[in-house]
Amino acid sequence: MAKKPxxxxxxxxxxxxxxxxRAPLHGYGIAQHIKRISDDVLTVExxxxxxxxxxxxLQGWVKAEWKxxxxxxxxxxYTLTIEGRKQLGLEVSEFERMIAAIGRVLQDQEx
Amino acid sequence: xxxxxxxxxxxxxxLRREQYRNELExxxxxxxxxxxxxxxxxxxxxxxxxxxxxxxFGNTEGLKERSTEMVSFRFExxxxxxxxALRQLRKNRGFALTAILILALGIGAxxxxxxxxxxxxxxxLPYANPTRLAMLYEGINLGPRFxxxxxxYVDWKKMNHSFEDMxxxxxxxxxLRTPQGLQPADGAEVSAGFLKMLGVTPVxxxxxxxxxxxASAPPTVLLSYGIWQRKFGGRADxxxxxxxxxxxxxxxxxxxxxxxxxxLAEPADYWTTMHPDGVCQKxxxxxxxxxxxxxxDGVSFASAAADIHGVSERLxxxxxxxxxxxxxxxxxxxxxxxxxxxxxxxxxxGGAGLLLLIASMxxxxxxxxxxxxxxxxxxxxxxxxxxxSRLMRQFVIEGLLLAGLGGSLGIALGTEAMRLLHQFVPRDxxxxxxxxxxxxxxxxxxxxSTVICVAAGLMFAWMPYLRITRGxxxxxxxxxxxxxxxxxxxxxxxxLVVIEIATAMVLLVGAGLLGKSLYRLLHAxxxxxxxxxxxxxxxxxxxxxxxxxxxxxxxxxxFEEISHLPGVNSAGITNQLPLGDGDGATSFHRLDRPxxxxxxxxxxxxxxxxxxxxxxxxxxxxxxxxxxxxxxxPLTAIINSTLARQYFAGEDPVGKxxxxxxxxxxxxxxxxxxxxxxxxxxxxxxxxxxxxxxFEQNPDNGLALxxxxxxxxxxxxxxxxxxxxxxxxxxAIFPPSTMMQRIHDSPTTYLHRSSAWIVAGFAxxxxxxxxxxxxxxxxxSVSQRTREIGVRMALGALRGSVYSMILREAGLLTAFGIxxxxxxxxxxxxxxxxxxxxxxxxxxxTLAGVAVVLACFAMLASFLPARRAAGVDPVExxxxx
Numbered sequence: 001m002a003k004k005p006x007x008x009x010x011x012x013x014x015x016x017x018x019x020x021x022r023a024p025l026h027g028y029g030i031a032q033h034i035k036r037i038s039d040d041v042l043t044v045e046x047x048x049x050x051x052x053x054x055x056x057x058l059q060g061w062v063k064a065e066w067k068x069x070x071x072x073x074x075x076x077x078y079t080l081t082i083e084g085r086k087q088l089g090l091e092v093s094e095f096e097r098m099i100a101a102i103g104r105v106l107q108d109q110e111x
Numbered sequence: 112x113x114x115x116x117x118x119x120x121x122x123x124x125x126l127r128r129e130q131y132r133n134e135l136e137x138x139x140x141x142x143x144x145x146x147x148x149x150x151x152x153x154x155x156x157x158x159x160x161x162x163x164x165x166x167x168f169g170n171t172e173g174l175k176e177r178s179t180e181m182v183s184f185r186f187e188x189x190x191x192x193x194x195x196a197l198r199q200l201r202k203n204r205g206f207a208l209t210a211i212l213i214l215a216l217g218i219g220a221x222x223x224x225x226x227x228x229x230x231x232x233x234x235x236l237p238y239a240n241p242t243r244l245a246m247l248y249e250g251i252n253l254g255p256r257f258x259x260x261x262x263x264y265v266d267w268k269k270m271n272h273s274f275e276d277m278x279x280x281x282x283x284x285x286x287l288r289t290p291q292g293l294q295p296a297d298g299a300e301v302s303a304g305f306l307k308m309l310g311v312t313p314v315x316x317x318x319x320x321x322x323x324x325x326a327s328a329p330p331t332v333l334l335s336y337g338i339w340q341r342k343f344g345g346r347a348d349x350x351x352x353x354x355x356x357x358x359x360x361x362x363x364x365x366x367x368x369x370x371x372x373x374x375l376a377e378p379a380d381y382w383t384t385m386h387p388d389g390v391c392q393k394x395x396x397x398x399x400x401x402x403x404x405x406x407x408d409g410v411s412f413a414s415a416a417a418d419i420h421g422v423s424e425r426l427x428x429x430x431x432x433x434x435x436x437x438x439x440x441x442x443x444x445x446x447x448x449x450x451x452x453x454x455x456x457x458x459x460x461g462g463a464g465l466l467l468l469i470a471s472m473x474x475x476x477x478x479x480x481x482x483x484x485x486x487x488x489x490x491x492x493x494x495x496x497x498x499x500s501r502l503m504r505q506f507v508i509e510g511l512l513l514a515g516l517g518g519s520l521g522i523a524l525g526t527e528a529m530r531l532l533h534q535f536v537p538r539d540x541x542x543x544x545x546x547x548x549x550x551x552x553x554x555x556x557x558x559x560s561t562v563i564c565v566a567a568g569l570m571f572a573w574m575p576y577l578r579i580t581r582g583x584x585x586x587x588x589x590x591x592x593x594x595x596x597x598x599x600x601x602x603x604x605x606x607l608v609v610i611e612i613a614t615a616m617v618l619l620v621g622a623g624l625l626g627k628s629l630y631r632l633l634h635a636x637x638x639x640x641x642x643x644x645x646x647x648x649x650x651x652x653x654x655x656x657x658x659x660x661x662x663x664x665x666x667x668x669x670f671e672e673i674s675h676l677p678g679v680n681s682a683g684i685t686n687q688l689p690l691g692d693g694d695g696a697t698s699f700h701r702l703d704r705p706x707x708x709x710x711x712x713x714x715x716x717x718x719x720x721x722x723x724x725x726x727x728x729x730x731x732x733x734x735x736x737x738x739x740x741x742x743x744x745p746l747t748a749i750i751n752s753t754l755a756r757q758y759f760a761g762e763d764p765v766g767k768x769x770x771x772x773x774x775x776x777x778x779x780x781x782x783x784x785x786x787x788x789x790x791x792x793x794x795x796x797x798x799x800x801x802x803x804x805x806f807e808q809n810p811d812n813g814l815a816l817x818x819x820x821x822x823x824x825x826x827x828x829x830x831x832x833x834x835x836x837x838x839x840x841x842x843a844i845f846p847p848s849t850m851m852q853r854i855h856d857s858p859t860t861y862l863h864r865s866s867a868w869i870v871a872g873f874a875x876x877x878x879x880x881x882x883x884x885x886x887x888x889x890x891x892s893v894s895q896r897t898r899e900i901g902v903r904m905a906l907g908a909l910r911g912s913v914y915s916m917i918l919r920e921a922g923l924l925t926a927f928g929i930x931x932x933x934x935x936x937x938x939x940x941x942x943x944x945x946x947x948x949x950x951x952x953x954x955x956x957t958l959a960g961v962a963v964v965l966a967c968f969a970m971l972a973s974f975l976p977a978r979r980a981a982g983v984d985p986v987e988x989x990x991x992x
Contacts, residue, residue, distance in 0.1 A: 026138075026141065027138060027141075027142055028141065028142045028145040028146070031142075046139075046142060050135070050138070050139065050178045051178045053178075054178045057120075058120055066134075073141060073144070074137065074141070075138070075141050076134065076137075076138045076141075
């Protein structure tokens with residue numbers, strides 16, 4: 001199994017939460033959405049997606065319920081909770097702080 | 112709050128585990144279906160689409176596992192592993208049973224011995240602050256532990272600056288008058304503060320009050336808990352009852368606690384106070400007490416010893432007649448109680464530890480072999496998504512399970528063994544080792560057992576861990592692969608076997624040395640021919656036989672009675688039997704030299720004329736006593752060869768005259784003979800100077816009848832008992848015995864015998880285990896090399912060379928093991944040399960014998976696999992690939 005480049009550590013939870021701000025989605029939908037929006041740059045491994053979803057459920061940041069899809073199949077849909085939304089805010093601001101910091105280092109002229 | 116909710120979520124999932132897994136399954140199936148659907152709409156053929164979707168999704172089981180782990184408790188997977196481990200053990204019953212049994216043996220032995228170690232050495236003595244107590248003696252030229260006189264005690268107590276309190280005791284209480292007649296009773300007399308100083312309070316009634324040991328105080332007695340239960344039915348109304356000891360009526364005032372004992376005075380069922388109005392208590396030269404003292408806070412044993420030593424030196428200056436060369440000696444009480452037994456228990460504990468080591472090594476190597484054969488299972492589980500930590504945990508759990516099962520069985524075995532061993536200790540022996548009373552499972556033993564079980568478990572978990580972390584998954588998956596297979600096993604397994612053989616060697620040498628000591632002890636030269644000697648001790652008590660003339664009449668009547676019994680070849684009478692305590696010392700001086708008041712103490716015995724002939728003791732110079740040597744004739748003595756060597760070096764003592772110190776007017780005693788040392792003390796005691804006098808010149812009211820018979824000793828003893836009754840039914844008779852019993856049942860023999868047997872048992876098990884271990888290594892090596900051997904033979908190697916190849920491998924391991932073992936044995940034997948009698952720690956005979964036995968067994972164990980190797984059919988071996 002060839003390995004695809006990993007996401008930055010810790011960012012998967014944030015991406016999932018962000019994706020769910022638009023509408024409740026099933027696992028497959030979340031993976032597809034991230035892939036599409038990032039122009040195929042970010043691929044979410046199923047191997048990390050489902051454990052991550054279980055983790056988010058356990059933290060209470062998302063809720064899950066079984067619904068029917070447009071193609072009339074049963075699928076588990078994940079919905080963002082209020083706490084999840086708060087957590088997203090926290091993670092986004094932390095992430096931006098990190099990126100800005102990394103950016104400053106990279107643009108350092110003296111180096 | 113949050114963790115609470117997480118817990119409840121986990122709990123919910125736990126209850127609905129099946130549903131959870133189904134839902135996860137469905138969710139993932141949906142994911143795959145969607146991927147496949149999308150691929151197909153991109154124009155990929157439907158079979159390819161499914162394959163790609165599946166591959167893209169990856170290891171479903173692994174994914175499910177990780178998702179489940181996210182929401183499940185740790186213990187769930189542990190429970191799962193445990194179930195799996197149990198299934199594994201059930202499946203491999205032979206392996207499981209062998210491993211558990213071996214382990215149970217090792218752990219059981221350790222637990223049992225530790226029980227005794229705990230009882231004797233770890234549990235504190237049943238006194239307040241026992242480590243601050245000391246024993247006090249007077250040291251004389253015969254040794255440092257002799258009685259002190261009452262008057263010396265009184266002065267010591269007054270003049271010292273180191274002791275909070277100082278008390279005395281003496282063993283013996285006299286004969287108990289019962290409706291069935293007089294019975295010997297075990298007891299002790301103590302100064303009034305004795306029990307209070309120890310910190311002992313009676314469970315019933317009261318203790319002695321201060322001053323209860325004065326002449327005016329009415330005699331009182333305390334019962335031991337044991338005799339209170341056995342003889343008085345544990346009734347509370349014993350208080351106030353009267354017991355008659357000799358001619359003294361004593362009132363029972365209390366019962367001592369169950370756990371109370373005082374090893375040096377045991378067995379002691381009755382405790383009374385001493386009274387200073389006796390004849391002996393008024394003489395400084397009459398020594399019959401031992402001292403016990405409690406050190407003041409902050410005073411060390413060394414400085415207390417120096418203090419009391421100084422006190423005794425000052426007394427020597429004031430009373431040169433009685434106290435010359437009598438110095439106070441002091442030893443910690445715990446040392447005096449446990450000094451004898453400590454080295455034995457430590458050796459046994461060491462032996463049990465070594466056995467446990469071998470047992471664990473054996474199980475560890477079994478585990479290694481099994482890990483080898485489970486390489487594929489591990490690889491498959493890894494490929495199916497088991498994480499390394501999960502695999503690791505599996506082995507930890509299997510190891511702990513094995514240790515747990517072996518340990519539980521071992522603890523059960525150990526507890527039972529403790530009970531049995533305790534039962535095997537004869538009653539008299541147990542009485543002198545009262546601290547062993549409470550031996551059994553308790554908190555200390557439980558903690559010890561748990562620790563060794565966990566240690567064993569961790570070691571077993573560690574073995575396969577080495578294997579997994581070094582393994583190559585892909586190689587392990589291909590079944591026939593030889594490659595590196597077995598190299599790790601070889602390296603570790605071989606090392607384990609070397610250690611096992613070395614350990615077995617240490618135990619075998621230990622057993623050999625102890626066995627040889629025992630043999631030497633039983634066949635030690637006692638200066639007599641101990642077989643066919645029947646012994647009966649008689650004591651004349653009460654007001655009769657107080658006068659010497661009466662005692663002489665009794666002696667003559669008894670001799671007349673027993674010497675004419677059928678089956679009696681020869682009979683003699685002594686006041687104290689040989690192989691006893693060797694005590695009863697008096698000091699003497701030579702009359703042909705100036706009297707320097709040196710305190711020359713010798714053991715003193717009174718014997719009848721035929722006594723030495725009956726013992727078949729060897730008179731080397733001069734003559735035996737004559738039958739008519741009584742008080743009307745000149746006083747005579749026979750000395751033993753040690754006395755002759757010590758005080759008549761280079762001279763002929765026969766004809767020389769001596770006298771007892773403090774004898775006024777002086778009664779000269781002429782030495783008429785020298786006898787080869789008859790062992791008066793314990794079998795392993797150093798020879799002491801002994802002086803024998805004719806019984807009728809120094810009579811006693813305690814008489815021991817010694818009879819040499821050609822018949823069975825029992826029938827003669829029965830007739831002797833009747834004969835004594837016939838002479839005087841009022842005489843107290845002690846249990847009859849024989850000289851052989853005295854040798855075989857003596858405390859020294861008992862300690863030697865029990866340690867020899869127990870270590871021999873350990874050594875036997877160790878031998879079997881190490882040989883089985885060696886067999887395992889060689890057999891496994893042969894099975895791994897079947898192909899190689901096949902090739903060699905196809906290329907023309909002879910069977911003989913295959914034999915020698917395998918035997919050389921085994922021989923090398925054995926040689927390493929034995930070499931290591933010789934070194935370790937010498938070390939171990941040096942550590943236990945205190946227990947050896949008549950044999951050196953580096954006894955070459957034992958070492959060589961053990962090495963040969965071990966080598967023979969090792970060759971036997973490697974011969975079977977070698978034969979199998981030589982029997983390999985090259986065609987079969989090569990085809991099997």
